[in-house]
Structure formats: C-alpha cells, structure tokens
Amino acid sequence: MKNHKLSIYCIIIIFSIFNINAISFAGVPTGFYPIKSAHGVSLYKKDYTGGQPDFVQIVNLSQGAKIKLSHEGMVEAGLEEGPYGGNNPTFDRQSLTQAWSNLTASNHQAFSTTNGQFFSTSSDPTPLAFPLKINNINVTDGYGNNEFVDQKKMLELWADHAKISNFVPQYLNTSSAPDIIIGLSEDADKSINTYTGRTFVGIDDRNMDGSYEVVLIFNSSYSRQSDAVSVLTGFGADNVMMLDGGGSTQLICEGTTFISSTREIPQTVGVTCASSPIVMNSGWCLPTGTDEYCGYLGWLEYNNEVYPWHIAIDMCNPQGESIYSIGDGEVLLSRTDVSGYGPEFTDGGAVVIRHQAGDGTWFNALYGHLDNPHQVGSVSKGEIIGYSNSFSPPHLHFGIHSGYELASNPWRGYSSDKNETYDFVDPIPFLNDHPVNTIPEGYLDAVDCNSFRGWAKDADTANPIRIDFYDGNADSGTFIENTMANIYRPDVGSNCGFNFSVPASLRDGNNHSIYAYAIDSEGGTNFLLIGSPKAINCVLDDNYEENDNLASAFDISQHKQKWLSEINGMGRQADEDWYKICVLPGLTKVIIDARFSDSEGDIDIQLYNSIGSSLAISQTTTDNEYISTHVLNSGSYYIKVFYGNGNTYDLYWNNMLPDIESIAIAGPTEINESSGAPYACTANFSDGSTQDVTSSVSWSENSSYATIDDNTGYLSTVDILSDQSFTITAVYNGKTDTHNVTIKGVPPVLTGITITGPSEVNESSGVLYACTASFSDGSTQDVTSSVSWSEDSAVASILNDGYLTISEVSGDSSCRITSEYELQIAFLDIVIMDTEISYPCDFNSDGMVNYLDLSLFADHWLITDDNPEWDETYNLNTEPAVSGKQIINYLDLSFLADYWLESY
Numbered sequence: 001m002k003n004h005k006l007s008i009y010c011i012i013i014i015f016s017i018f019n020i021n022a023i024s025f026a027g028v029p030t031g032f033y034p035i036k037s038a039h040g041v042s043l044y045k046k047d048y049t050g051g052q053p054d055f056v057q058i059v060n061l062s063q064g065a066k067i068k069l070s071h072e073g074m075v076e077a078g079l080e081e082g083p084y085g086g087n088n089p090t091f092d093r094q095s096l097t098q099a100w101s102n103l104t105a106s107n108h109q110a111f112s113t114t115n116g117q118f119f120s121t122s123s124d125p126t127p128l129a130f131p132l133k134i135n136n137i138n139v140t141d142g143y144g145n146n147e148f149v150d151q152k153k154m155l156e157l158w159a160d161h162a163k164i165s166n167f168v169p170q171y172l173n174t175s176s177a178p179d180i181i182i183g184l185s186e187d188a189d190k191s192i193n194t195y196t197g198r199t200f201v202g203i204d205d206r207n208m209d210g211s212y213e214v215v216l217i218f219n220s221s222y223s224r225q226s227d228a229v230s231v232l233t234g235f236g237a238d239n240v241m242m243l244d245g246g247g248s249t250q251l252i253c254e255g256t257t258f259i260s261s262t263r264e265i266p267q268t269v270g271v272t273c274a275s276s277p278i279v280m281n282s283g284w285c286l287p288t289g290t291d292e293y294c295g296y297l298g299w300l301e302y303n304n305e306v307y308p309w310h311i312a313i314d315m316c317n318p319q320g321e322s323i324y325s326i327g328d329g330e331v332l333l334s335r336t337d338v339s340g341y342g343p344e345f346t347d348g349g350a351v352v353i354r355h356q357a358g359d360g361t362w363f364n365a366l367y368g369h370l371d372n373p374h375q376v377g378s379v380s381k382g383e384i385i386g387y388s389n390s391f392s393p394p395h396l397h398f399g400i401h402s403g404y405e406l407a408s409n410p411w412r413g414y415s416s417d418k419n420e421t422y423d424f425v426d427p428i429p430f431l432n433d434h435p436v437n438t439i440p441e442g443y444l445d446a447v448d449c450n451s452f453r454g455w456a457k458d459a460d461t462a463n464p465i466r467i468d469f470y471d472g473n474a475d476s477g478t479f480i481e482n483t484m485a486n487i488y489r490p491d492v493g494s495n496c497g498f499n500f501s502v503p504a505s506l507r508d509g510n511n512h513s514i515y516a517y518a519i520d521s522e523g524g525t526n527f528l529l530i531g532s533p534k535a536i537n538c539v540l541d542d543n544y545e546e547n548d549n550l551a552s553a554f555d556i557s558q559h560k561q562k563w564l565s566e567i568n569g570m571g572r573q574a575d576e577d578w579y580k581i582c583v584l585p586g587l588t589k590v591i592i593d594a595r596f597s598d599s600e601g602d603i604d605i606q607l608y609n610s611i612g613s614s615l616a617i618s619q620t621t622t623d624n625e626y627i628s629t630h631v632l633n634s635g636s637y638y639i640k641v642f643y644g645n646g647n648t649y650d651l652y653w654n655n656m657l658p659d660i661e662s663i664a665i666a667g668p669t670e671i672n673e674s675s676g677a678p679y680a681c682t683a684n685f686s687d688g689s690t691q692d693v694t695s696s697v698s699w700s701e702n703s704s705y706a707t708i709d710d711n712t713g714y715l716s717t718v719d720i721l722s723d724q725s726f727t728i729t730a731v732y733n734g735k736t737d738t739h740n741v742t743i744k745g746v747p748p749v750l751t752g753i754t755i756t757g758p759s760e761v762n763e764s765s766g767v768l769y770a771c772t773a774s775f776s777d778g779s780t781q782d783v784t785s786s787v788s789w790s791e792d793s794a795v796a797s798i799l800n801d802g803y804l805t806i807s808e809v810s811g812d813s814s815c816r817i818t819s820e821y822e823l824q825i826a827f828l829d830i831v832i833m834d835t836e837i838s839y840p841c842d843f844n845s846d847g848m849v850n851y852l853d854l855s856l857f858a859d860h861w862l863i864t865d866d867n868p869e870w871d872e873t874y875n876l877n878t879e880p881a882v883s884g885k886q887i888i889n890y891l892d893l894s895f896l897a898d899y900w901l902e903s904y
Contacts (some may be wrong), residue, residue: 001120028424029234032056034490036253038273040065041111043253046231049611055251055258056235057112057271058491061160062213064274064322064384067155068103069134069179071267075125078825082141084132084169089140090125093264096250097257103270104255114219114252115199116267117181118144118244122751122824126266130182131172138172142182151188153241155181157200159213159320159372159387162203164239178267181269184242186229195251197221197261200228201269202237213239217269219251221259243269275381277324283358283436283460284326285382287367288317288396296395299426300418307414311424312399319394320387323367325374327381327436329355332364334373338411341368341397343390345718349373351385352396352410358437358524362404365429366414368397381438381459400427428798440465440518442496444486444531446515449502449538449575451547454529456485456518457496465512465520467498467529471512474526485518507538507574509646539646542572548614550578550638556653557582557636564651571651573644581653585634589658589685592627592639594618594651601647619643628656629868630683630691659686662692663779665734665739667713672721672746673705677712679739681730697732705743717743753783753821756827757802762835763795763809769802771826772818787819795832809834 006393013248028044032054036043039260040063046054061067071091078088096113104110120143129144130152152167158175168181183201184190198220203212216237220226227244232240244265251259255489277285281442294316297303301310317323333352342348349370356362357581367373370386379385388394401407401424408422415421448882458465464486470477480503487497506512514534518527544554544564571577583590594605604619607627615637618625631637632747634819660683667679683693699708702714703726708715715728720743728739749759750773789798793815795807806818813832 007791009300013897014776029231032235036111037490037493038109038111038254038255039063039276039493042113042275042493044235045258045765052220053258054218054227054231056219056224056231057217057219058235058252059215059217059271060213060274061158061215061348061729062207062384065111066159066272066274067157067162067179067215068107068270068272069132069135069181069267070099070102070270071128071132071139072099075308078127078140078464083143083145084131084141084172086131086138086141086172087260088127088143090123091119091242091266092117093124093126093266095264096252096261098247099265099270100252100255103268103272103498107270107272109272109275111271111273112251113268113270114251115244115248115265116215116269117183119248119266120607121247121263123487124264128267129183129294130167131169131179131180132182132267133172133175133177136178141172148184148188151185152182153185155183155203155215156665157181157215160384162215162341163212164201164241174279182245185550186225186240186242188242190225190242190245190673193224193226195224196246197259198228198245199222199243199249200224200225200232200240201243202232202235202240203263204238206236206238217271219259219277221261230700248538272693275322279459280431282432282434283438284431285324286315287324287326287365287398289322289324291314294395296393300421309415309418310413311421312368312397313427315396315398317363317388317394317396320371322384323370323386323388323396325383325385326365326382326431328439329379330377331364331374331376331385332406334376336373340413341370341389341391343392348389348391348409349386352406353385355403355436356520357434359434361402361434363425363434364401364403364406364410366397366399366401368399368411369395380441380562381436383450391402400429400430402672403428405823418722423577432639437520437524439525440520440527442467442518442527444514444516444529446878447534447536449507450515451502452500452514453498454516454531455489455492455497456516456520456527456529457492457494458518461521461868463521464495465521467500468526470515470516470517471506473533474516474517477513477515477697480514483766487621502536506536508541509537509539511535511537539572539574541574542570542577542648543568544571544577544579547578548576550608550640553578553580553638554652555580560765561566561654562652570648571641571644572648573601573641577641579639579641579651579653581637581639581655581679583631583634583637583655587655587657588625588631588634589656590629590631590637591654592618592625592651593653594625594641594649596624596644596647596649598623598646600642601604603644603647603649604642604901606642608640610636611640628689630685632691632693632696639837649697650787658689660733661686663730663735663737664696665728665730665737665740667715667728667739667741669740670742670744671715671717672744673717674746674747676716679708679715679728679730680873681732681737683732693732697730700729702726703743706741715741720745720763748777748779749783750822750824751776752817753787753824753826755817757804757817757828758830759828760831760833761806762833763806764835766803766805769798769804769817769828771802771821773821773824783821785820790818792816792818793832806832 032044032048035045040060042058044056072094073092074089076090081088083443098806100113103113120126127143130142147820156163159181200218202216204214206214216232217233218232223658247261247263250261275289277289298308298313330642331353336349337347338350341350348369351373353365363424372386374385403509438459443454447456464484468482469480483498483500487496488495491498515532516529520526541649547554550894585707596603601795605625606617607615615628618627662684664682668677671677680694681697683691694713701708705724722742730737751787752774754772757768761767769782771787773781784802791798795809800806811834815830817828
C-alpha cells in the first residue's frame with residue numbers, strides 16, 4: 001500500500017491551498033453552462049426555448065482578474081457644474097465593437113466588455129446620469145442627483161476586492177477605492193416587471209473572509225429585474241445593483257458578440273483575465289509571471305558607490321501588475337516600511353518567504369518593491385503576494401538566501417564587496433539546480449449516495465492524476481476504489497474534476513467516513529483533499545436502479561394502472577428515483593399515487609415533461625402523496641420520487657380524458673399605444689383542477705390597432721389618434737372566453753431643445769435668439785419665452801425673451817448662450833466681433849480726417865469724371881450705390897464734413 005501520511009509541512013500547505021482554491025468552487029444555477037473561461041474569469045450561459053439567453057460572468061479579483069471602467073472621449077468638461085461640487089462633462093458615444101477594440105489595444109488579456117452606466121439617450125455627446133470615478137479621478141458627478149433619490153448604489157473596486165453599498169456623495173472623495181461606478185438598487189422601477197435588456201452587477205465573498213473578492217456581471221436582452229437578481233443570488237451574490245439596460249444592454253466576450261444593439265454608448269465595463277505565471281523547467285513559477293528581465297540590475301552587477309554590488313536580480317513588472325509566489329511556502333516577514341523599497345528609495349513593501357525544493361533544500365526568497373504585500377502565513381505556488389509599486393522604473397527585486405534560517409539582514413540587496421554575498425545566491429541558477437516537487441492540490445466538494453465529486457491536480461504534470469478513496473484514513477481505513485481526475489472544471493480552469501459513482505459495497509445502511517487522496521505524480525507526498533472526510537449512510541436500493549435522473553428513468557409506460565409492487569417489487573427512496581410514463585393522445589389527465597408510511601421517512605413526488613420542466617408536485621408531511629393534473633400534449637413524461645431516507649413506497653399511475661368546463665383570459669384591461677402586454681388563458685376542469693393553456697388556445701382580436709400572437713398570447717399595439725376599445729377572444733377545445741381592452745393614447749414626451757440664431761454678432765448691438773422644443777412624436781414647439789436664458793460673457797446680457805445685448809469689445813470675444821427647459825439643456829457658442837471704424841475720407845491714410853485730406857479732395861474736385869486720371873478712392877457719395885466714377889458735388893461735401901467732425 002502506498003504511504004499516505006502527511007508531514008507537518010504538508011499540513012501547512014493544506015491550509016494555504018484552502019485559502020486560495022476554495023474560492024474557486026461555487027454553485028451554478030440549474031441550466032447554466034460555461035462557454036468561455038480564462039485565468040480568474042468565466043462566462044456562463046443559460047438557453048431558453050423560444051427566448052433569449054442569460055449570461056453571467058464570474059470575475060475573481062483575488063486571482064488577478066480586473067474590472068476596467070472606461071468612457072469615450074470627453075467633449076465638454078462641464079467644470080464645477082456637477083451637483084456634488086465636481087464636473088458634469090459630456091461624452092461622445094461609441095459602438096460596443098469600438099469599445100472592445102479599445103480594450104484589446106491596451107490590454108492583451110482582455111476578456112469581455114459590456115455596457116455601463118445610465119446616460120441620456122436624447123443627445124450625442126451626452127452626460128452620464130450618476131457619478132463615475134476612474135483611476136482615483138472623479139470623472140463626473142452626473143446629472144441625476146434628483147432621480148431615484150435613496151435608491152442609488154455604488155460599486156467600489158479595489159485590485160483584489162469590491163463592495164456594493166448605498167451611495168453617499170462624500171464617498172467619491174473619501175473612499176480609498178480607485179474606481180467607483182454608481183447604479184440603482186434592485187427595486188428601483190426601471191420598467192421593473194417588463195422583459196427587456198438588463199445589466200446587473202453582484203459581489204460574492206466565496207472564501208468567507210469578510211472581503212468580496214468575486215464580481216458577478218449579469219447580461220440579458222430579455223429579463224425582468226427580479227429575474228436578474230434571482231440569477232445572481234443563485235450564483236452566490238450577497239449584494240446586487242443595476243446598471244443601464246434596455247437597448248443599451250450589450251455583451252462581447254473574447255471577440256464574439258453575444259448580445260448586440262445598434263445603440264452607441266458613452267461608458268463601458270471591461271473585464272481582463274489574470275496573467276498565469278510561467279512555470280520554469282525546474283517547476284518554480286517566475287515571480288513576475290514572465291521571463292522579461294528588461295535589462296535592469298542583474299546578479300552582482302555594479303550599481304553605484306553607495307550600493308555597489310547587486311546581490312539579487314531585478315525583473316521588470318509594470319506598476320500595479322501582480323507578483324507571484326514561486327512555489328508553496330510560508331511568509332515569514334511582511335512589511336510596508338522597509339528602507340529603499342518604496343518610490344524614489346523611500347520606505348516600501350517587501351516580503352520574505354521560506355520555500356523548500358524537491359531535494360529537501362530550504363531557502364528564503366526576498367520579494368521587494370511591493371504594494372499590498374501578502375500577510376504572514378501560508379502561501380501557495382502561483383498565488384499573488386503583492387503588486388509592483390511606483391518605484392521608478394517599476395520592477396521586482398528578487399533575491400534568494402540559501403538555508404533554513406533567515407539572513408542577519410533579510411532585506412539586504414547590495415554588498416560593498418563583490419566577494420561577500422552573505423549567503424545570497426544567484427536566483428535563477430539556484431532554482432534550476434534545486435527543482436520543486438509540487439504537492440497536489442484539490443477539494444472534495446460533495447459525497448452522497450450517488451457519487452463522490454470534486455477536483456484535484458498536480459502542478460508537476462499536465463496530465464490528470466489519480467484519486468484514491470478510503471473508508472477511514474489511509475493508515476487504518478479500508479481502501480474503496482480509485483478514479484482519475486479528468487473532467488473539465490470551468491471554475492478551476494482545467495480537466496481536473498472527478499465524479500465517482502458510489503459502489504454497492506457502501507450501500508449497506510452503515511455509517512462510512514470518506515477520505516479522498518490526490519496521488520502525487522512524482523511519487524512524493526500524497527495530498528488529503530480539502531473537505532475530507534465526509535460522512536454517508538446509504539441503504540440498499542430497489543430493483544429499479546440505476547434510475548437517479550431523468551436520462552436513466554425506469555420505463556413503466558406499459559404498466560399503466562398497475563402498482564410498482566406488481567412489476568418488480570416495492571421501490572426504496574434512498575436517492576432520487578425517476579420513472580418514465582407515456583400519455584396517449586387525448587388522455588391528458590394524469591393521476592399519480594404514491595403509498596408509504598411517513599413515520600418511516602417522508603417522500604415527495606413530482607411530474608416533469610421531456611425537457612425537464614416541472615409540471616406538478618405533491619409534498620405533504622403526512623402518509624402518501626397524490627397528483628391529479630392535466631398535460632397539454634401526448635408523449636413521454638417523468639415521475640420523480642424524492643426526499644426520503646430509505647423508506648419503501650409503492651407507485652401507481654394512470655391517464656384519462658378530462659372534462660373542460662370553461663376557460664378564462666387574464667391580462668390588463670388597458671394598454672398604452674405602441675406597447676405590448678402578455679395575456680394568459682386558464683382551462684377549468686370538472687374535477688376542480690386548472691391548467692395553463694395559453695400556448696394551446698386560438699387567439700384573436702377585433703381591432704385594426706392591435707395584433708395578438710396566436711402562440712404566446714402577447715398583444716402588440718400601434719399609434720392611435722384617440723382611445724380605442726376592442727375585444728380579445730380565446731378558443732380552446734370548444735370553449736370560448738372574451739376580454740375587453742382599451743388602447744390608451746400616450747402624450748408625447750419632450751426629447752430635447754435647440755437654440756437658433758446667428759453665431760457671429762457685432763459689438764455694441766443686439767440680437768434675438770429663439771428656442772425650439774422637440775417631442776417624441778416628431779412635433780416641435782417655440783418655447784423661447786418659457787425657457788431660462790443665461791450667458792457666460794461679461795460684455796453681454798440676455799433677457800427672458802432671448803434678446804441678447806452686446807457691449808463694445810477690444811477684440812473678438814467668445815460667449816456661450818444656455819437655455820434650460822423642463823430638465824433639458826441646450827448650448828450655442830457665438831463670437832462677438834470687434835468692428836473697427838473705417839474713415840473713407842482719410843485719403844492720406846494718417847488715421848485722421850483734416851485739412852490735408854480736404855486739399856487732396858479739392859484737387860480732385862477740379863477733375864471731371866471723364867478724365868483718365870480720375871481716382872475712384874475719392875468717391876464719397878454712396879447713395880445711391882454706384883460702382884465706378886461719380887461726380888463730386890455738395891452731397892460729397894456734406895459726407896466729408898460729417899467724418900471731419902467725427903475723427904477730429
């Protein structure tokens with residue numbers, strides 16, 4: 001027998017692995033399955049027959065995945081125009097395809113992008129509705145401070161955790177989170193019960209350490225708010241909030257568009273996966289994840305007179321990027337005040353971790369220039385132990401001190417003597433000379449009477465490893481069987497899962513304690529999977545096994561009106577038991593009768609259709625269970641017997657022709673124009689039971705303004721000029737019901753305002769501007785006298801009627817005119833022109849009209865208009881305007897006198 005004993009060192013590693021990998025395991029709601037995954041991130045999808053799918057992303061910040069908030073180009077800064085003292089800028093809008101292109105251009109580990117915050121769809125460029133903070137900069141206060149008061153929530157994002165809480169404005173300046181996005185609470189009424197596009201965010205504390213390290217993103221083009229919340233809580237979310245939805249909801253993942261829309265958006269939420277550190281041939285991880293050394297100081301390279309010889313290697317790593325533990329180990333020292341390890345050689349972060357090579361060699365590794373250094377305690381291979389700080393240039397100082405004991409100065413990075421390294425060694429050659437044998441890791445997720453389930457892997461090999469099961473521990477227990485961990489696990493990201501069927505030897509009604517061991521691929525220490533041991537007590541099953549799910553259901557279709565005990569003995573409810581039945585055409589009433597004694601263990605029964613949807617259930621707490629229901633179609637159906645703990649039962653089924661007494665339509669009696677609403681129809685049977693027959697009735701309506709879908713009962717309306725009443729009719733198996741409905745007109749909605757008027761005006765003048773309102777029905781209205789007018793110039797003022805008065809200026813000047821009307825704002829930028837006075841009588845161009853000009857004019861007086869020496873410069877009489885020569889007369893003299901007085 002192989003030795004499964006664990007050393008004390010292995011026990012330390014167990015706790016380390018638990019801290020890191022337990023967070024990877026979480027329940028997945030029924031119907032969801034993985035379609036995309038990368039290190040620290042995964043995308044799940046759920047399909048609906050005839051409907052639109054739901055998508056959920058799992059983003060594990062503690063594993064190095066990141067949320068990237070971004071916005072399109074800022075058009076107007078909106079300086080100090082925000083309601084909380086900040087800015088309220090406007091942004092260009094872009095397609096999500098362009099946003100994905102921008103994300104991939106700046107992040108080679110881009111995973112996905114989706115729509116972000118609420119914004120005004122009536123303008124482009126547009127402001128955002130609520131505050132947004134990116135990279136410690138408050139980008140905008142938003143315009144919606146008076147909207148959904150007390151229903152705003154904020155998502156704060158740090159490098160390794162997140163938080164959702166009620167929005168408090170001062171948190172924008174006091175929160176240490178570098179990124180914050182504001183949304184709405186789950187019950188804020190954004191068409192709360194309408195099936196439309198939804199984007200929600202949730203957070204989850206999967207390792208139960210009080211910090212929410214997992215962010216969940218829900219996207220669907222057809223969902224209610226309650227559906228989004230239910231899905232996220234099913235994935236484990238402890239708190240949720242709403243981002244934008246409707247036509248804005250979009251999703252691109254790894255270049256594939258899963259939810260599309262023609263709507264362009266100003267702000268997006270991107271996701272990047274974590275970088276996986278490269279594993280060297282020696283089995284140790286590269287601490288920066290890559291082998292790019294960037295030409296920084298290497299081993300024993302000369303630095304300067306103060307710190308001459310470098311007894312470590314510097315590995316380039318951009319600021320904020322992850323630093324990884326090279327292997328399993330123990331953090332002995334963790335500090336943020338070590339001299340020289342901060343920006344500009346100030347105090348900064350560093351850790352010392354003790355590691356052991358596969359040949360038993362101990363050594364201590366120094367990791368320097370860190371932000372958020374890992375706390376003292378166990379650490380796993382490839383685990384993030386910090387992030388590169390802002391030391392210039394940012395890099396990791398990586399040193400190795402050989403031996404078990406700490407160096408006298410464990411933070412030492414330089415030596416004044418090239419021949420004295422204080423037992424520090426050249427790191428990479430040392431690691432190559434002392435390779436690691438990594439202990440396997442894994443988790444025993446669940447043990448029941450059906451199977452043992454979990455995962456395990458060994459970093460020393462890419463191949464699946466063996467799992468040995470024992471009843472009791474490996475030293476004193478009984479070997480059961482083994483299996484290979486070779487099933488794909490999306491939460492772990494590799495083919496390392498196992499699902500081992502419980503053998504008959506354990507179904508004896510006795511207590512068993514299950515231990516699962518991962519067998520080391522290099523022949524080293526085997527690993528007791530976290531979660532071991534787990535207890536089971538399974539009784540002997542019946543003659544209809546294995547029938548533990550719908551796919552393996554025992555067929556009793558040919559045994560209608562016959563008890564199970566007459567077929568092959570009583571059933572035993574030790575695990576789920578499934579039975580297949582066949583309903584004949586027309587005989588759609590189904591009866592199921594289960595007989596048992598509740599005192600020996602309660603049992604419930606449930607009826608399913610062929611695609612696994614529940615149709616009826618009976619779950620009393622007394623003896624026996626009984627179902628009498630109606631199904632819509634003939635074909636195969638399935639009975640599930642469950643909940644018991646080994647109790648025996650008998651089972652009977654039958655189907656017959658039901659009597660329909662009436663049908664009834666349910667749905668609204670009033671509906672708005674250009675909208676829609678679902679209607680349902682219920683059949684009432686002679687035995688008092690009912691059945692939803694919405695998809696089976698024949699639907700009709702008698703209106704030219706509405707249509708109803710004959711398959712779903714969904715009614716759609718068009719625009720109307722006045723309220724319209726009509727009748728919906730449903731027919732099913734000879735029964736008819738009607739329902740009166742009125743289509744209500746909806747007043748047009750204000751969509752925006754526009755200022756009209758000249759963009760250039762002269763100084764010392766006045767101009768009238770107008771304002772026009774636009775509405776959702778395409779109509780417009782002059783609201784000049786109703787808007788609030790304002791301008792931002794010291795040389796201009798505007799009245800309530802839009803009349804702008806301009807003073808004299810010394811040069812061209814800009815001015816912005818603003819109008820506000822029912823929460824809509826419009827701008828018009830104009831230029832006030834400096835108009836220089838020109839004197840046409842200044843013939844000698846000296847800037848003054850005087851006797852010198854008069855003498856020139858007098859000389860020209862004597863020249864007739866037919867003289868070839870006539871100079872048209874001296875033409876002064878411009879009324880009427882005539883080009884060419886003019887006769888100089890008393891009118892010109894009067895004109896000259898006027899200018900003489902003005903300039904002199």
